[in-house]
Amino acid sequence: MIENNILYLDGKSLTIQEVYTASTVPLKVKLTDDSRFAIKSCREKLIRQIRNNPEQKIYGVNVGVGNLKDTYISPEESENFQVKYVMSHNCGTGEPLAQEVVRAMMIIRLNSFAHGVSAMSLETVEMIESLLNNDVIPLVLKEGSVGASGDLVPLAMIAGVMIGLPESKAWYKGTLLTAPEALNLAGLAPAKLGFKEAMGLTNGTNFMSANSIFASIQARNLLKTANLAAAFSVEAIRGEKDAFNSFLAEKRPHPGLVATASEIRDHLKGSLRTTVEAQKIRFKGQDTSTATERVQDRYCFRAVPPVHGATLDALERFDEVLTIEINSVTDNPLFEENGDNLIFHSGSNFHGQPLANVIDYLKLSLTSLSLISDKRSFSMLGKNLSFGLPSNLAIAPEKGDSGLMLAQYSGASRAGENRVLSSPASVMSISTSAGQEDFVSMGSIGAVHLIKVLDNLKTVLAIELLCGLRALQMTNNKPGFLTGDLCRLGEGTGKLFHTLDELLPLPEGDTYLAAEMETVRQFIDSRI
Secondary structure, three states: EEEEOOEEOOOOOHHHHHHHHHHHOOOOEEEEEHHHHHHHHHHHHHHHHHHHOOOOOEEOEEEOOOOHHEOOOHHHHHHHHHHHHHHOOOOEEEEEEOOHHHHHHHHHHHHHHHOOOOOOOOOHHHHHHHHOOOOOEEEOOOOOOOOOOOOOHHHHHHHHOOOOOOEEEEEEEEEEEEEEHHHHHHHHOOOOOOOOHHHHHOOOHHHHHHHHHHHHHHHHHHHHHHHHHHHHHHHHHHOOOHHHHHHHHHHOOOHHHHHHHHHHHHHHOOOOOHHHHOOOOOOOOOOOOHHHOOOOOOOHHHHHHHHHHHHHHHHHHHHHHHHHHOOOOOOOOOOEOOEEEEEEEEEOOOOOOHHHHHHHHHHHHHHHHHHHHHHHHHHHHOOOOOOOHHHHOOOOOOHOOOOOOHHHHHHHHHHHHHHHHHHOHHHHHOOOOHHHHHHOOHHHHHHHHHHHHHHHHHHHHHHHHEEEEEEEHHOOOOOOOOOHHHOOHHHHHHHHHHHHHHOOOOOOOOOHHHHHHHHHHHHHHHOO
């Protein structure tokens, strides 16, 4: 929970919005007192148990990891082993993650330790807290995780900063420095890791979860934008509204479908441009046969409730799984208290398959949104598909204007890439660790692709909104088009038109389209 600009972590009640807020504002982070007690108690029992029974083999504690699980590590070598482990796991590649996403990784990791069953020392766990609260954010690269045994590589990059490896880097108050420099400026001493702690810091699904947090927030925004854009496009073509009526929706009561139909109805409430009277007006150059009462529109307009609604249902399932995940313990082994002793359980809580599956589900659902949005743009630009809109929405074709034709090319390329990116990563397992880890989730790959799918979708929606804006600017209260009351837009679409028309007034002819597209992308971002 968040109180007085502090996010308190108890391991059980963290929400998607809390992680997002604490990562972007950012907020201070603090473990609850009960969590500190549980962490300390579990660690003390582990140390006592190792001293009393040094021959007992515990995975990742006094034996090696992965395929080296049978290799005994003496207490004398334990501290060196932790450093070697962190160094050997630091093999990330690619571009850096945004600092906000790294913060989210650290918050989720800290919340996992708050359960007090990972046998981490309180000092090590509090080091994560200190990094967050002193604005020391490790440099983490996007590539290297296969989504099983946890997100080992990206989490090891955080661990490298915690122990002050000179090769590791971190931002301190926005400046990228070596880990020792960043820790020194923040007044922090490097952590000294003991039994199990290196593996405890790296076994977890936190890279997948953190990226999924940001994907969830953005997906919800883009889905709302997609519904508004669809209603805007219906206005542009003077579309048929019956496809969104409550009778139809209630006879197929998928929650997403019902909610989407209702949202579209709200956006179009009060619209006169979408009435039979407006549909019968013949626009300048429009084929007489198409200036008539509309019976049905094409699927890209008419099928918005089931298509957009299915995406909402996928997002709800995604959030359900993600909420469980960020309140779970995802390292290995875990320790169950049994009086003064601990029972250790070695399993696979770190395996990313639960997240990987819903990441792929959401990816393909969002790809459908981008494809149907591109179809609506295509329809508004096509002379034979737009019910009288000027061809390509070109303002002065007689002067050589191309209109928005090439904007749709740009959107089609992004929608096309989404088709490729939505290929399921969760069935692309490749064996690792000499076959000991022979089925991995690849959820980390899916998460990176999900973020790119969302960025592509934003571009596609921006182009649809730009087409809708230009269509309405060119045909409302213009000679040869609609005039008077029939120009009236709906409650939601009317507000949208007013906002976009101020941002991008109708130009005299062709413009530098990339600038207009970016203006609309920024408008979409402002809706979060």
